[in-house]
Amino acid sequence: MNFNAVRLLSFKEMRDARRNRWFIVVSILFALLSVSLSLLGLAGLGSLGISGFGRTAASLLNLVLLIVPLMGLLLGAMSIAGEREQGTLVTLLAQPVTAGEVFLGKYLGSALALLSTILLGFGASALVIARFAGTQEISDYLYLVAFTMLLGLSFLSLGFLTSVFARRQATAVGAALFLWFTFIFLSDLGLMGTAIVLRLSPPELFWLVMINPAQSFKLAVIGALQKSIESFGAAGLYASDVFGPWLAVVLGGVLCFWTLTALSAALLFFRRRCAD
């Protein structure tokens, strides 16, 4: 592995992401909404006596669930398919680099761009909260930031997976949007329906929930903020009983598993297909 080539390719990918109008718009939107939600959360600070970071982390959960998977999926989907459609992938692969280095460089660059955006949004929000409400319960907030980064990476890997299969960028983006809609909106309904029809046991239900990285993220963050996941019903109780304090590690592991599995599958297919 030529790490210099990987570094060069990842810097180029980061530069491309910074020039991607769509990515700039979503990044600004994410930062603005994060700050707005923080300010809204702080509005009730005096009367309710709730400290800033914990309350804001709860408010940001749904925003993160909507926007971060979309950012990851679209950034990944446009990456390889865009280069393939423009023909620049052939020029790139004709250089003294391997397909694996090209793939890894592109993934690392996209991941850095995505994580910078997430940190920018959360950072702006944190500055607002710290200014008006101090730094109490900052650990809840940092926990949310860490799990948001894992969520972003898992969906970025899924985006790359759609990208290596598609010949055209529009196809990859369409597939990414379909995945986003399925994971964020349809999976809850599907899960409820499946649980009722098949009369799933709590362990079965819990592991079915884990199929969706967005649900793993939700479970982990709610568990941290409420100190319990009983609101998730039987599956939540089962998870609390079985994993206890290790639940966060298990849920983090599920997100890492998603990231690495989707990434490995994408890399495998990319190496087989290359410039075909």
Place this chain on the structure above:
Amino acid sequence: MDKRVCPLIRVTGVSKRYKKVQALSSVDLEVQRGEAVALWGPNGAGKTTLLRCLLGIIQFEGTVEVDGFNVKRKGREARALIGYIPQEIRLHQDQSVWETVSFYAQLRSVARERVEKLLKEWELSASRHQMVQNLSGGMKQKLALIIALLSDPPLFFLDEPTSNLDAHTRHEFNLALDRLRLAGKTLVFCTHRASEVRKNADRVLILENGVIKAEGQPDSVRPHLARRTH
């Protein structure tokens, strides 16, 4: 064995299939050092596919060796010896000339002085801050040539490099090919133009439906060259 007496490119039994289309069928080929070989054939004959197999950037059956490096196992080493100019200039449109050349120069570990020299030599120094999308066809072609020349490789693959150029730029580009030949470089190029084959090639391979139908010096395959290829 002394590398100087071995062919620079050795292709054995190369086949490539795209779903239902057999793009190449058991192609065998050798290219000697300093030789200029033209790939001639109609659209869909397999010329571009063959070049991509030689580069090792698509999957195929058979073996391709460039200077003894098997492109499947030692693709990086093989491609370090190759300068490639694609059919249409495929460069990132939203980068400047300087950003583009610098990026590929760094990938090939080429010094900045060499980049400056090539930009000056090919009269692109003044356009270094111009975006690729704003360059004329001829300037884009020069930029592609500069990228191919960066590491001064011994071997060049050119995929219909003059197909989208006007007569003047085509003439300039052919002069550039002359310079490469005089410098002892090995050329493998696809073209639709019989005049370019006669002028630039030592040997012609006639490809049809993924099979080499004939090969020889340009004069010996004149009936094939007389056919329309578009």
